[in-house]
Amino acid sequence: MAQLIPVSDPTDPRLADYVRLRDVNLRKSLEVEHGLFIAEGEKVIRRAVGTGHPVRSLLMASRWAAPLADLLDPLDAPVYIADDETLEQVAGFQVHRGALASMERLPLPTVEDRLTTAHRALVLEDLVDHANLDVPVQHTEPPRRILILEDLVDHGNVGAIYRCAAALGIDTIILSPRCADPLYRRAIKVSMGAVFSIPYARMTNWHDDLNIIRAVGFKLLALTPDQSAVPLDKAPMGERVALMLGSEGDGLSSHWLDEADERVCIPMSPAAMTNGVDSLNVTAAAAIACHSLMRS
Amino acid sequence: MAQLIPVSDPTDPRLADYVRLRDVNLRKSLEVEHGLFIAEGEKVIRRAVGTGHPVRSLLMASRWAAPLADLLDPLDAPVYIADDETLEQVAGFQVHRGALASMERLPLPTVEDRLTTAHRALVLEDLVDHANLDVPVQHTEPPRRILILEDLVDHGNVGAIYRCAAALGIDTIILSPRCADPLYRRAIKVSMGAVFSIPYARMTNWHDDLNIIRAVGFKLLALTPDQSAVPLDKAPMGERVALMLGSEGDGLSSHWLDEADERVCIPMSPAAMTNGVDSLNVTAAAAIACHSLMRS
Structure with a gap:
């Protein structure tokens, strides 16, 4: 049974995991150093717990203790109860969702392990409409359709791409060493x-790790706005395909473009080429690319 | 020749067009009341001027007067020159792009006129890399592929959909009466x-105006997450197609779903249906839909 612990001092050291949640630089170093991440709101907290992430602590307004009771009951972690003002002072913004959880990160497998092991995926029921239980199932197939993200800097874009990837059947995502943190x-x-819900791994070597992915049987497709590349829908796909997406401003590095087995593009309208709106943002490009990969 | 007018008082009434640019409610009423919109940054200002929008005034840091000289020279409008601190005090945030323009909105045609008149489109050269001239050309074809947006509330989503639409060959966008303002x-x-660069019009009657669009020969396709609908790629398209996209939270209203000639969906991966990530956000859905329409 979780202990409900009232707190009212925003400088209470027990709340250190939750400070200044909008200070990107502070949070990056704090979360990596302590191997934690913050889940916000009932739905996200349930998902994070349901996918096996250990809870370090929770911090919430008292009105959330009852709706989360089934989740709190079996927990050993402390549950800090604060009023909205204290919550806001700690987090640095008004916490509309009213409940925060500090969770432990699970160790990520190596890129090679991620791509060669038949991975266990957790099937999450729709936790709002159905039972609050997660059903783990064994995936017997190793991944066939993956994305590789190079150096995306915007956390919103990374999140949006994970959402598309999950909805459109991408099996796994591989991140470059400097790509923004999905957690x-x-x-x-x-x-x-x-x-x-989508398995992922992070490269340790930007220069060489594409070779690992090719070595386990993936064809590397580099997505580029360059309209002289092969249209994505016409590219021969093969059994295992890795689609590489570049950063928001500059796209893929020339090194990664050179390493690709094929450069592919999303065809733009002829009118677009003359009216100055001749490219898509990375999340729109990712959506179209995932949709094409699913049909291949 | 534009007059360069130094200003230093953030409450100067001549700067009233530029106040509190992040205050959405204030800006909505102020901009509609005065028939204006704000263009921010050199590139956007050049585009807005190049597409024929009259300039009410400009407000910029002095360092922008030289790079914009060719654009300022023929203008009658006043050009207010302020330091960065004054700019920030007026606008309510740090104006990184350093230059703002208050522009007059052009009158929008009716929905019927927009869809039946062979419209004049302005072809914009890439204004950064090429000449700073715009070349108006006559489009001889009336629109064949259009989007209809119902009640989107997020300005970022509306902007993202315009970008996709322009890049992927959508001819025209029709907005519901309450849809967020693209300007x-x-x-x-x-x-x-x-x-x-993409022509648009706004309905005046949410309940009845889909009939106008159908009457001029468009087949109305309603995009829905409902997986029992016809997959978009398999829907018979015909000569003129209008794809309807709903608001971020609730999707299309039941009235518009009922009015559609066909309900279409983007197929989700079978795994997504069980792992709880079984939908796309509206901009990802729009990107995929525009891509499908372009190929039809």
């Missing part, structure tokens, strides 16, 4: 929790 | 200026 609060929120 | 500053910014 950052805003990424989790924009992903609608998809960051918990 | 709101954030919508312009996210659209990368596409709001100036």
Whole structure:
């Protein structure tokens, strides 16, 4: 049974996990250093717990203790209860969703392990409309359709791409060493929790790790706005396909473009090429690309 | 020749067009009342001017007068020159792009006129890389592929959809009476200026105006997450197609779903239906839909 602990001092050291949630630089170092992430709101907290992430603590307005009782009951972690003003002073903004959880990150597998092991996926029931239980099932197939994200900087874009990927049948996501963190609060929120249901791994070596992915049998497709590349829908796909997406401003690095087996593009309208609106943002491009991969 | 007028008092009434640019409610009423919109940054200002929008005034840091000289020279409008601190005090945020323009809105045609008249489109050269001239050309074809947006509330989403639509060959956008304003500053910014290159019109009657669109020969397709609808790629398209997109939270209203000639969906992955991530956000759905329409 979780202990409900009233708190009222925003500088209470027991609340250190929750400070200044909108201070991106502070949060990046704090969360990595302590191996934690923050889940916000009932739905996200349930998903994070349901996918096996251990709870360090929770911090919430008292009105959330009852709706979350079934989840709190079996927990050993402390549950801090604060009024809205204290919550706001700690977090640095008005916590509309009223409940925060500090969760432990699970160790990520290596890129090679992620792509070669038949991975266990957790099937989450719709936790709002159905039972509050998660049903783990064994996936017997190793991944066939994956995305590789190079150096995206915007957490919202990373979250949006996870959401598309999950909805459109992408099996796994591989992140470049510097790509933004999918467990950052805003990424989790924009992903609608998809960051918990789609397996991923992070490269350790930007220069060489594409070779690992090719070595386990993936064809590397580089998505580029360059309209002389092969239209994505016409690219020969094969059994295992990895689609590489570049950063918001510059797209894929020339090194990764050179490493690709094929450069592919999303055809733009002829009119667009002359009216100055001749490219898509990375999340729109990812949506179209995932949709094409699903049909291949 | 434009007059360069130094200003230093943030309450100067001549700067009233530029006050509190992040206060959505204030801006909505102020901009509609005065028939104006704000263009921010050199590129957007050039596009807005190049597409024929009259300039009411400009407000900028002095360092922008030289790079914009060719545009300022022929103008009659006043050009207010302020330091960064004054700019911030007026606008209510740090104006990174350093230059703002208050522009007059052009009168929008009726929905019927927009869809039946062979419309004049302005072809914008890439204004950064090429000449700073716009070349108006006569489009001889009336629109064949259009979007209809019902009650989107987020200006960023409206801007993102305009950008996709322009890049992927959508001819025209029709807005429901309550749909968010594409000339709101954030919508312009996210659209990368596409709001100036894609023709649009706004309905006056939410209940009846779909009939106008059908009467001029458009087949009405309603995009829904409902997976029992016809997959978009398999829907018979015909000569003129209008794709209807609903609001962020609730999707299309039941009235508009009932009015549609066909309900269409983007197929989700079978796994997504069980892992709780079984829908796309409206901009991802729009990107995929525009891509499908372009190929039809």
